[in-house]
Amino acid sequence: MALLRSLLHLLWMGVTVVPYTLAILLCRVLGAPKTVLYPIARAWLALSIRAAHWFMGIRPRIQGMENLPTDQRQGVVLLCKHQSAYETFLMPAIMPRQLAYVFKKELLRIPFFGWSIGSLDMIHIDRNDGMRAFQKLVQQGQRLLDQGTWIIMFPEGTRIPRGQKGDYKSGGTRLAIRTGVPVVPIAVTSARVWPPKAFVKRPGVVDVSIGRPIPSQGRRPDELMQEVEHWIEAEMRRLDPDAYPPQSPEQAEAAAAHP
Template identity: 50%
Template sequence: MRMIRSLLTFLWIAISVIPVGTFLLIFSLFVSAERLWWWFAQPYLSAAIFAVRWIGGVKYRVLGLENLPDVEDNQRIILCPKHQSTWETFFIPSMTPHPLAYVFKRELLLIPFFGWAMARLDMVHIDRSARSQAWSKVADLGVKLMDKGKWVIMFPEGTRTHRGQQGDYKNGAARLALATGAKIIPIAVASGRCWPRKSWRFTPGVIDVSIGAPIDAIEGESPIDLMARVEAWIETEMRVIDPLAYPQSP
């Protein structure tokens, strides 16, 4: 039964992206990227989370929503979530009051309909093999997009990690925060509990999400030190919301 529910959920996600992506591409010829976000992208991602919940049996519980700035605030914000699954890439846009600009590898643009739609949404796609050019692009576009009211979202570990494991935290988000005066909001996500890395099968249950208070850079602080504070909060909170995944932790 679990396999059938998982298969039905993935079929819905895969099939529904075709008409949504097609309409988004057509409307992108006439309307702004912000309208495309609210008309197509955000509703599709919210519907995907709904399908995962009601078909796949994966529910969620969120702590710290009060740490997200109000819609009226024009603060520069960088979201830094723990990355264990595809789930958080769908869920976080569905709950935030601002349109998001993902920083992601450009290979995703090749995915039919999904990648094509992402290319029209004013996001930051980078070539990981050219690190210096990639950073320049993140810095330049990050400022422009944040000035338009978007929040930038970067997964500091770069790729998905297995439940209970800790990836190598990169300093890109910290460098961008220091260069732009943005605040970093750390997010702990225990999605690996229900949607494991590189798996199409769900385990029914509850995913806990914890949103931390915005972290400001300290004057004279290095990107390494700033990211160390972000990493410390996320990894400490992961052991609070998913203690069974870290049996050796105090």
């Protein structure tokens, strides 16, 4: 049954992405501003989240929305745990502001999906460009933040299996420090029902916990990212304790020192 439900959801997404992409491309050809294109993409992402509930019994449970800034002039860099494709659909659907993902340019080659995100006002980079890629990130990130868009990044860089921790890279905190905006850590337990790169998904709840903004002024990128990492990983243990082995007294003490 889980296989059939997963197949139906995949087919549904493959069919529905076509008209939404064509709508985005048509608006682009007609010269519509990118601010018009984003709501079209967001509508499909929100519909995909609802379809995951309809077809596969997967639903989100969100806490911490009150931690997000309400000042329309306040930009933030969202730093999110990455376990599956689910959160890439979910974040634009639940956030009160327009989001810009930072993603590798290879995604632009995916038919329809890649064409859609390539038409939106987001940041695609070549990871092999090193410092030039970061300068592009800062330049475009500052422009987007100035116009009220929030930047979202996955600091581990790739999807991480349930109960594991990736290498947290400091690109997101470097961007926040250079642009003077706070970072917001986000924990997501999507791998509990939607394992990375798995075709068959299981019904259940995806817990999402949004932390309080952490100021970036006067901070070092590695030290700030370490604080983000400690918060996310501690929150992951709280939200999904069955996925992690018990902590030693030394580990528990270290975690308590970085709330």
